[in-house]
Amino acid sequence: xxxxxxxxxxxxxxxxxxxxxxxxxxxxxxxxxxxxxxxxxxxxxxxxxxxxxxxxxxxxxxxxxxxxxxxxxxxxxxxxxxxxxxxxxxxxxxxxxxxxxxxxxxxxxxxxxxxxxxxxxxxxxxxxxxxxxxxxxxxxxxxxxxxxxxxxxxxxxxxxxxxxxxxxxxxxxxxxxxxxxxxxxxxxxxxxxxxxxxxxxxxxxxxxxxxxxxxxxxxxxxxxxxxxxxxxxxxxxxxxxxxxxxxxxxxxxxxxxxxxxxxxxxxxxxxxxxxxxxxxxxxxxxxxxxxxxxxxxxxxxxxxxxxxxxxxxxxxxxxxxxxxxxxxxxxxxxxxxxxxxxxxxxxxxxxxxxxxxxxxxxxxxxxxxxxxxxxxxxxxxxxxxxxxxxxxxxxxxxxxxxxxxxxxxxxxxxxxxxxxxxxxxxxxxxxxxxxxxxxxxxxxxxxxxxxxxxxxxxxxxxxxxxxxxxxxxxxxxxxxxxxxxxxxxxxxxxxxxxxxxxxxxxxxxxxxxxxxxxxxxxxxxxxxxxxxxxxxxxxxxxxxxxxxxxxxxxxxxxxxxxxxxxxxxxxxxxxxxxxxxxxxxxxxxxxxxxxxxxxxxxxxxxxxxxxxxxxxxxxxxxxxxxxxx
Amino acid sequence: xxxxxxxxxxxxxxxxxxxxxxxxxxxxxxxxxxxxxxxxxxxxxxxxxxxxxxxxxxxxxxxxxxxxxxxxxxxxxxxxxxxxxxxxxxxxxxxxxxxxxxxxxxxxxxxxxxxxxxxxxxxxxxxxxxxxxxxxxxxxxxxxxxxxxxxxxxxxxxxxxxxxxxxxxxxxxxxxxxxxxxxxxxxxxxxxxxxxxxxxxxxxxxxxxxxxxxxxxxxxxxxxxxxxxxxxxxxx
Numbered sequence: 001x002x003x004x005x006x007x008x009x010x011x012x013x014x015x016x017x018x019x020x021x022x023x024x025x026x027x028x029x030x031x032x033x034x035x036x037x038x039x040x041x042x043x044x045x046x047x048x049x050x051x052x053x054x055x056x057x058x059x060x061x062x063x064x065x066x067x068x069x070x071x072x073x074x075x076x077x078x079x080x081x082x083x084x085x086x087x088x089x090x091x092x093x094x095x096x097x098x099x100x101x102x103x104x105x106x107x108x109x110x111x112x113x114x115x116x117x118x119x120x121x122x123x124x125x126x127x128x129x130x131x132x133x134x135x136x137x138x139x140x141x142x143x144x145x146x147x148x149x150x151x152x153x154x155x156x157x158x159x160x161x162x163x164x165x166x167x168x169x170x171x172x173x174x175x176x177x178x179x180x181x182x183x184x185x186x187x188x189x190x191x192x193x194x195x196x197x198x199x200x201x202x203x204x205x206x207x208x209x210x211x212x213x214x215x216x217x218x219x220x221x222x223x224x225x226x227x228x229x230x231x232x233x234x235x236x237x238x239x240x241x242x243x244x245x246x247x248x249x250x251x252x253x254x255x256x257x258x259x260x261x262x263x264x265x266x267x268x269x270x271x272x273x274x275x276x277x278x279x280x281x282x283x284x285x286x287x288x289x290x291x292x293x294x295x296x297x298x299x300x301x302x303x304x305x306x307x308x309x310x311x312x313x314x315x316x317x318x319x320x321x322x323x324x325x326x327x328x329x330x331x332x333x334x335x336x337x338x339x340x341x342x343x344x345x346x347x348x349x350x351x352x353x354x355x356x357x358x359x360x361x362x363x364x365x366x367x368x369x370x371x372x373x374x375x376x377x378x379x380x381x382x383x384x385x386x387x388x389x390x391x392x393x394x395x396x397x398x399x400x401x402x403x404x405x406x407x408x409x410x411x412x413x414x415x416x417x418x419x420x421x422x423x424x425x426x427x428x429x430x431x432x433x434x435x436x437x438x439x440x441x442x443x444x445x446x447x448x449x450x451x452x453x454x455x456x457x458x459x460x461x462x463x464x465x466x467x468x469x470x471x472x473x474x475x476x477x478x479x480x481x482x483x484x485x486x487x488x489x490x491x492x493x494x495x496x497x498x499x500x501x502x503x504x505x506x507x508x509x510x511x512x513x514x515x516x517x518x519x520x521x522x523x524x525x526x527x528x529x530x531x532x533x534x535x536x537x538x539x540x541x542x543x544x545x546x547x548x549x550x551x552x553x554x555x556x557x558x559x560x561x562x563x564x565x566x567x568x569x570x571x572x573x574x575x576x577x578x579x580x581x582x583x584x585x586x587x588x589x590x591x592x593x594x595x596x597x598x599x600x601x602x603x604x605x606x607x608x609x610x611x612x613x614x615x616x617x618x619x620x621x622x623x624x625x626x627x628x629x
Numbered sequence: 630x631x632x633x634x635x636x637x638x639x640x641x642x643x644x645x646x647x648x649x650x651x652x653x654x655x656x657x658x659x660x661x662x663x664x665x666x667x668x669x670x671x672x673x674x675x676x677x678x679x680x681x682x683x684x685x686x687x688x689x690x691x692x693x694x695x696x697x698x699x700x701x702x703x704x705x706x707x708x709x710x711x712x713x714x715x716x717x718x719x720x721x722x723x724x725x726x727x728x729x730x731x732x733x734x735x736x737x738x739x740x741x742x743x744x745x746x747x748x749x750x751x752x753x754x755x756x757x758x759x760x761x762x763x764x765x766x767x768x769x770x771x772x773x774x775x776x777x778x779x780x781x782x783x784x785x786x787x788x789x790x791x792x793x794x795x796x797x798x799x800x801x802x803x804x805x806x807x808x809x810x811x812x813x814x815x816x817x818x819x820x821x822x823x824x825x826x827x828x829x830x831x832x833x834x835x836x837x838x839x840x841x842x843x844x845x846x847x848x849x850x851x852x853x854x855x856x857x858x859x860x861x862x863x864x865x
Binding site: 009010012013014017018019022023024025026028254256257258259305306307309311340418 | 641642643644645647648653654656657658659661668674686687696715716717718719747748749812841842843844
C-alpha cells in the first residue's frame with residue numbers, strides 16, 4: 001500500500017494560500033499507484049503559481065499520464081511558511097495528486113528553468129527525506145532526473161542529480177519510461193548503476209557520475225574524463241523533428257487559485273533563429289519548426305472546450321515571427337467570436353506589422369505594448385545582432401499611438417559586451433523620442449513610457465559565453481548614470497538587482513565546484529533566490545567563502561576561446577566554431593541573418609541532428625543546404 | 630432572461646479557496662458545462678453570477694447558494710448534471726430552482742448561517758465542563774467582543790455578540806478536539822465571524838482551546854424572519 005501525507009486542515013488553513021498544497025484541480029490526473037508500473041514525481045522548484053504557469057512540465061505530465069502504465073504527479077516548492085509547518089510537524093514533501101511522499105516515487109524529475117531556483121531543488125530533496133548527494137542515495141531511493149534549459153550547463157548540479165536529459169523530451173521520455181519499466185520488470189539488473197549505464201547510451205542523457213572533472217594545479221578547469229566504459233564523451237540534445245504532430249495537451253490543468261499565467265496556451269512553433277547573440281533560448285531550441293494554422297486552430301478549440309478558459313495566449317520564443325500569424329489570428333477570432341474568448345500575443349516584434357496584429361487581438365481594451373530593443377544605440381544593437389533599427393521602433397510606436405495605445409514598455413539590457421555610457425544615453429534618448437512621438441501624434445500629454453533594464457548575464461551555448469560580466473559596482477554605477485538621464489515624469493525607469501545577476505552568472509558558467517557553493521548556500525538557509533524579498537546576497541557571499549571559491553572566477557572572467565568550458569560535452573547541436581565566429585562578428589558589429597528566411601548560417605544544428613527548418617511561408621526547407629562551420 | 634438559483638457544496642480542495650478564487654472556479658465550471666449564461670455589457674463583460682455570501686479561506690460549506698442569469702431556460706436536472714460533470718474535486722450542485730427575475734439579491738436576504746466550529750482542545754476536557762461553559766455563555770445577557778480593525782489603523786470597535794448569536798450554542802467533545810454548533814445572525818451592523826465567537830468563548834468563558842487553531846464549516850444558510858429560518862429557495 002502506498003503511503004499518503006495527511007495534513008491537519010486546521011493547521012493548513014493557517015498558511016498563506018493553502019490551496020497551493022491540496023491539488024484536486026480540473027484535469028489533474030489521479031491514479032492508483034497499484035495499477036501502474038512506474039510512478040513519476042515532476043518537481044518544479046518554485047511556488048505553485050509560478051510552477052503551474054510553466055508549459056513544459058504540463059506537456060510531460062499530460063503525455064506520461066496518457067499511458068496506462070505510468071502515473072505522473074506534480075510537486076512544487078512549499079512557500080517558507082508551509083515549509084516551517086511541514087518541518088515542525090514532520091510532514092515530508094508530497095505530491096499534489098495522491099499526497100504520496102516524494103521519496104516513494106520511482107522517478108523524481110526536476111525542471112531547471114533558471115539558476116536561482118537551484119537551492120530550492122536541494123531544499124525539496126531534503127524536505128522529501130532524499131539524501132542530497134547522488135553518491136549517498138541507495139538502491140531504495142528514487143532516480144533523480146533533471147531537464148530544462150539549465151541542464152545544458154549541468155555541472156553545478158552534477159553531484160546531486162543522477163541523470164540529466166538534454167533537449168525536447170516528448171519522444172525521449174517515452175523511451176526513458178520504457179527503459180525504467182523494463183529494468184524494474186527484469187528484476188533491476190545491475191541495480192541503479194546498471195539502469196544508468198543503459199540510459200547513458202541513449203540520446204540526450206547525461207549521467208554525471210560517469211564523468212570526472214580535471215583541474216590544473218592553478219585550479220583551472222581542464223575538462224571531463226569519461227570514467228565508465230562505453231558512455232559517450234559528447235551528449236547531443238534530443239529534438240522533435242515533427243512539431244506538427246508532436247503531442248500537445250488539450251486538457252490543461254485549470255488551477256483553483258490565480259497563477260502567474262492563468263490562461264490557455266497554444267505553442268505556435270519551436271525555436272527562434274533571429275540569432276540575438278545574448279540569447280540562450282535562441283541557441284538551445286533550434287531549428288525553427290512551425291505547426292500549421294489548421295492544427296493550431298483545432299488544438300485551440302479543444303483546449304478552450306476542455307478548460308473553460310476565456311483567454312488563449314499564442315506562445316513561442318517570438319510569436320510575431322509565426323509565418324501564418326494573420327491567418328491564424330483571423331481564424332481564432334472567428335472560431336471564438338461567440339464565446340467571449342480573447343487571444344493574446346505575449347511577444348511583439350518591433351515593426352508596424354506587429355502592431356496591426358496586436359490591434360486585431362486587443363480590440364477593446366488597449367493594455368500597454370511591450371517592445372524589446374535590448375540596446376540603446378544602433379552600434380550596440382548590431383553587436384548583439386538584434387536586427388532592429390530606431391526607424392522600426394518609431395514606426396511601430398507611431399502605428400500604436402495612432403490606434404489608441406498610450407503606454408509603451410521598452411525592455412533593455414545593461415552590461416552587454418562593448419557597452420559604453422553612450423549606449424546607455426541612447427536608452428534615455430529612445431525613451432524621450434517615443435514619448436515625444438506620442439505627444440506629436442496625439443497632442444496629449446498623458447503618454448507613458450516604461451524603461452525596464454535588466455543586467456546582462458553571459459550564458460553558456462551563446463556567442464557571449466566567453467564574456468566576463470561587469471562587476472556589481474560598475475552595473476550599479478551605470479544604473480544610476482541612466483537614472484540621472486531620465487527626468488520626465490512620463491517616463492518610468494526600472495532596473496534589476498545587480499547582485500542577483502552576479503549569482504546567476506556564477507551558475508550559468510560554473511563548473512562542478514559550484515555544487516559546493518550551492519550546498520553551503522542551502523545550509524545557510526538560501527531558498528527562493530529568484531524572489532527579491534527572499535534573496536540574501538550576504539549569505540551567498542558567505543557560502544562562497546565557506547566553499548573556498550571566488551565568484552569572479554566564474555562570473556567576471558572573460559575566457560579565452562581556447563579554454564575548455566564546463567559545458568563543452570553538452571551539445572545543443574550548434575558547433576563551437578559557429579559561436580566563435582559569432583563572437584568575432586559581434587565585436588566587429590556585423591550582423592548575421594535569420595536562416596528561417598534566407599540561407600543556412602552554419603550553426604550546425606540541422607546537419608548534426610538530422611532536422612529541418614519548417615516555416616509555412618518559406619515552404620518546405622528540406623532542400624536547404626545546411627552546414628556546420 | 631431566466632434567473633436560476635442553485636444550492637452548491639464547497640468542500641475538499643475547494644475548502645481552501647478565497648471567495649474570489651471560488652467564484653472564478655464556478656465561472657469555469659459554468660463555461661465548461663456550456664450553459665447559456667449571460668454577461669454584462671461593456672468593454673469588460675462579467676458573467677451574471679452572484680453568491681449568497683463570501684466564504685473565507687478554509688471554510689467549507691454543505692450549502693452555498695448562487696444565482697445566475699441564463700439567456701434561455703435549461704431544465705434544472707440538466708444544469709445539475711452538466712455542471713457536476715464539469716466540476717473539479719470539492720464542488721457539486723445539490724439542487725436548483727428558477728426564481729423570479731426581480732427577486733432580491735441573495736446577498737441581501739441571506740442573513741443567518743449555521744456553523745460547526747472546530748479546533749483542538751488545549752487540555753483534556755469533559756462534556757460536562759464544555760456544557761457548563763456554553764451554558765454560561767448562553768445565559769449571559771451581554772457579551773462584547775473588541776474588534777480591532779487592521780485596515781483602519783487598529784481602531785477598536787465593540788461588538789455586542791448577543792445581537793448576532795440569537796440561538797443557544799451547543800457543543801460536543803470529540804476525540805481530537807471540540808466542535809461547537811452556532812448560528813450567526815447578520816444585522817444592519819454586520820455579523821461576527823465564527824472564529825471571533827471561538828475567541829470570545831476562550832477569552833471570556835474559559836473554553837480550553839487555542840485562539841488560532843480553529844476551522845469553521847457552514848452547515849446551512851437561511852433567511853431568518855421573526856425567529857424562523859426559511860430556505861433561500863422559498864422566496865421569503
